[in-house]
Amino acid sequence: MHASDNPANTSLINKRILLGVSGSIAAYKAAELVRRLKEGGADVRVVLSQGGAEFVTPLTFQALSGNPVHTELLDVEAEAAMGHIELARWADAIVVAPASANFISRLAQGRADDLLSAICLATGSPVAIAPAMNQQMWANAATQKNLKTLNDRGVAQFGPAEGDQACGETGLGRMLEADDLAQNTAGLFETGSLAGLTVMVTAGPTQEAIDPVRYLSNRSSGKMGYAIARAAAEAGAKTLLVSGPTSLTTPARVQRIDIESAQQMLDAVLGQVGDCNIFISAAAVADYRVAEPAAQKIKKQQEKLTLQLVRNPDVLSEVAAIKNGPFTVGFAAETENLEAHARKKLQNKKLDMIAANLVGEGKAFDQEDNELLVLTNTEQHRLPKTSKEKLARQLISIVADSIHSVRPD
Ligand code: PMT
Numbered sequence: 001m002h003a004s005d006n007p008a009n010t011s012l013i014n015k016r017i018l019l020g021v022s023g024s025i026a027a028y029k030a031a032e033l034v035r036r037l038k039e040g041g042a043d044v045r046v047v048l049s050q051g052g053a054e055f056v057t058p059l060t061f062q063a064l065s066g067n068p069v070h071t072e073l074l075d076v077e078a079e080a081a082m083g084h085i086e087l088a089r090w091a092d093a094i095v096v097a098p099a100s101a102n103f104i105s106r107l108a109q110g111r112a113d114d115l116l117s118a119i120c121l122a123t124g125s126p127v128a129i130a131p132a133m134n135q136q137m138w139a140n141a142a143t144q145k146n147l148k149t150l151n152d153r154g155v156a157q158f159g160p161a162e163g164d165q166a167c168g169e170t171g172l173g174r175m176l177e178a179d180d181l182a183q184n185t186a187g188l189f190e191t192g193s194l195a196g197l198t199v200m201v202t203a204g205p206t207q208e209a210i211d212p213v214r215y216l217s218n219r220s221s222g223k224m225g226y227a228i229a230r231a232a233a234e235a236g237a238k239t240l241l242v243s244g245p246t247s248l249t250t251p252a253r254v255q256r257i258d259i260e261s262a263q264q265m266l267d268a269v270l271g272q273v274g275d276c277n278i279f280i281s282a283a284a285v286a287d288y289r290v291a292e293p294a295a296q297k298i299k300k301q302q303e304k305l306t307l308q309l310v311r312n313p314d315v316l317s318e319v320a321a322i323k324n325g326p327f328t329v330g331f332a333a334e335t336e337n338l339e340a341h342a343r344k345k346l347q348n349k350k351l352d353m354i355a356a357n358l359v360g361e362g363k364a365f366d367q368e369d370n371e372l373l374v375l376t377n378t379e380q381h382r383l384p385k386t387s388k389e390k391l392a393r394q395l396i397s398i399v400a401d402s403i404h405s406v407r408p409d
Contacts, residue, residue, distance in 0.1 A: 010252035011186040011234050012040030014389050018091035019044055020116040021061070022103035023051015025166040026132035026175035030097055031056060034064040036182035045070065045087065047116045051100060073115040084115055088122035092390055093188045096120070097158070098132030098175045101143050107155070108146035125390075126188045128156035130181055135171025158184040189393070193400035195236030200276045200326070201229040202269065202283035202315065204244030206262045210307065211294035215260075218284045219365040222246030224331075225282035227392035229254045232278075235396050240276070242268045244283055262286050262312035269315055278399060279326040281316040282355075284333065284365070288312060320350045327403050329395075332356040333364065338373055346375055353402060355395055374398055 017037050021030045030046075037044050046061035047070045058069035073084060082090070096103060096116065103116070107129070112118040120127050129150065137143060138160065151157065159176035176184070203225020207215040222243060229241040230251035241256045242265055250256040257272075259265045262285045273279055288309035298305070320328045330351045332342040335358065342356035356373045357364045364370050371385040374395065379402075383394050 010041075011189040012037060012042040012182070013252070014230075015042045015092045015189065016090055016387070017042045017044050017185060018047060018087060018094045018119065019061075019065075020047045020049070020094060020096035020099075020103075020120070021052035021056065022049040022096060022098060022100045022116065023054055024098035024100045024132040024175070025055060026098035027052050027055035029175055029178055031060055031064055032178035033095075033097055033181050034061060036178045037185065038065070040182055040186065042185075043067075045090070047071070047087065047119060049103065049114060049116050051102065070115055073113070073118055084118045085122055088119045088125075089386065091119075091123055091125050092387075092393075093125050093185065094120060094123055094127045095130065095158075095181070095185050096128070097130035097181055099129035101131075101133045101137045101140075104129060104131060104143065104146050104150065108149040126154075126156060128158055128185065128188060130158040130175050130184075131160045131173065132175035133160075133173045134165060134167050135169055135173045138171070138173040156184075156188060189234050190236070191234065191397070191400075192236040193397060194232060194278070194403075197237045197277040197403070198240070198275055199229075199232040199237040199278040199280065200240045200242065200269065200273055201225050201232065201280045202242045202244075202265060202285070203229065204246040204248075205284050206244045206265055206286045206312075207260045208262065208286045208289035208312070209260075209293040210290050211296065211298045213297055216286060216288075216290065218286065220244070220284035221366040222248050223366070223368070224364070224370060224388050224392070225280075226251060227388040228280055228282055228395060230389070231392040231396040232280075234393075235400060237278070240272060242283070262289060262315065266313045266315045266318065269319060273319055273322070273326060276326045278329070278403060279316075279319045280329040280395075280399070281319070282331050283315075285315055286312055314349070316351070317349045327352045327399070329353040329355065329399060333359040335360045339375070342373065342375055346377070352376065353399065376402065 044065045045067045061069045106117050112121045161174040162172045163174050204222030205217045205220040207217045209215050226248050229239050233239040233253040239254045241254050257268045259268050291308040291310045316330045328351050332345045334341045338356050342354050346354040353376045372383040374381040
């Protein structure tokens with residue numbers, strides 16, 4: 001069965017997986033793993049340790065991943081393209097498969113004298129190892145102590161399996177097969193932190209009709225809101241996505257409700273928000289609409305045309321005003337004075353939390369990356385520039401911590 005055939009592996013879609021390959025005969029299975037991860041929708045970059053390169057060539061991984069393979073810690077050209085810190089930041093997760101006894105020992109010591117161990121030390125993303133070694137080496141007290149150290153540090157462990165080994169012995173130490181490793185990698189993103197809760201996310205622009213063929217809108221692509229919906233679903237929440245017009249695919253396990261105007265968004269939100277525990281308003285809702293849209297296409301006649309605009313309802317404020325309503329998270333899109341303006345919105349709209357971003361001049365709107373300042377009345381989190389997918393997971397994790405402290409089970 002392929003990773004893409006299994007619903008659990010929808011969690012690999014759009015994920016950036018850094019696959020570390022260390023020196024073990026099982027390195028050949030890593031080539032198959034690259035294919036499985038890619039079939040699941042992940043972008044894969046491979047880092048080969050010196051030992052790994054003895055077993056499989058960089059060319060194999062380059063061809064399969066479609067990305068350059070990284071091998072050297074101190075290589076001027078490699079550092080110029082994507083250095084170890086950039087690779088560490090790029091990755092949504094790092095999976096070292098195979099992880100040899102030597103690599104496990106180096107990781108446990110916190111070494112940073114080769115590219116793969118330096119990246120593992122420099123990342124804030126989840127790290128997993130798929131051990132592969134002779135059964136005696138596996139059973140050795142030194143290896144078991146190193147594994148315990150890594151486990152205590154939160155490094156995930158995939159396998160090993162038991163069976164015949166390349167050395168002719170039988171026992172524990174075989175690396176898991178590619179399908180199982182892909183499944184386990186997908187599982188890294190399934191946090192369960194919002195299990196049992198219902199989340200509603202708004203995303204994208206609204207379109208306010210001028211006449212039957214024209215409208216007022218904005219540059220929102222929906223990427224931020226869709227990433228949040230995906231992260232909420234991966235955190236185990238039942239997730240509703242109220243979306244303005246976008247060209248994006250609905251994330252797996254997310255129920256999408258399409259709307260065009262702010263009024264339609266309000267109706268769709270109020271219709272179902274009563275059943276929700278969390279409301280996250282990432283949509284760029286038009287503040288104004290045309291007072292009286294023309295019934296027929298407006299003809300080109302006068303030199304000047306004046307459109308009268310009237311205020312739209314504020315969807316977010318209406319949700320925040322619901323008595324015993326959901327935990328409410330707004331966004332603030334600002335071109336200046338980010339924190340001050342965001343704090344004002346947090347207070348004026350009576351929100352539980354606000355995620356503020358600078359917009360304009362190529363920032364936030366329709367970009368792949370973003371950065372957020374997340375505020376509550378008592379807390380502040382700066383989420384530095386990274387992919388919207390990663391930011392969404394960070395935001396969901398902050399929301400989960402908040403909701404569990406505000407409303408303990
Ligand atoms: O969609 P992308 O291309 O990925 O871009 C992401 C984004 C920049 C659109 C997103 O990160 C963002 O900032 N969304 C909020 C945009 C916005 O309308 O901000 P605002 O500061 O004008 O509004 C404050 C809050 O009130 C927002 O949560 C907004 O959803 C909400 N609002 C605003 C007006 C209105 N009539 N109803 C609302 O609910």
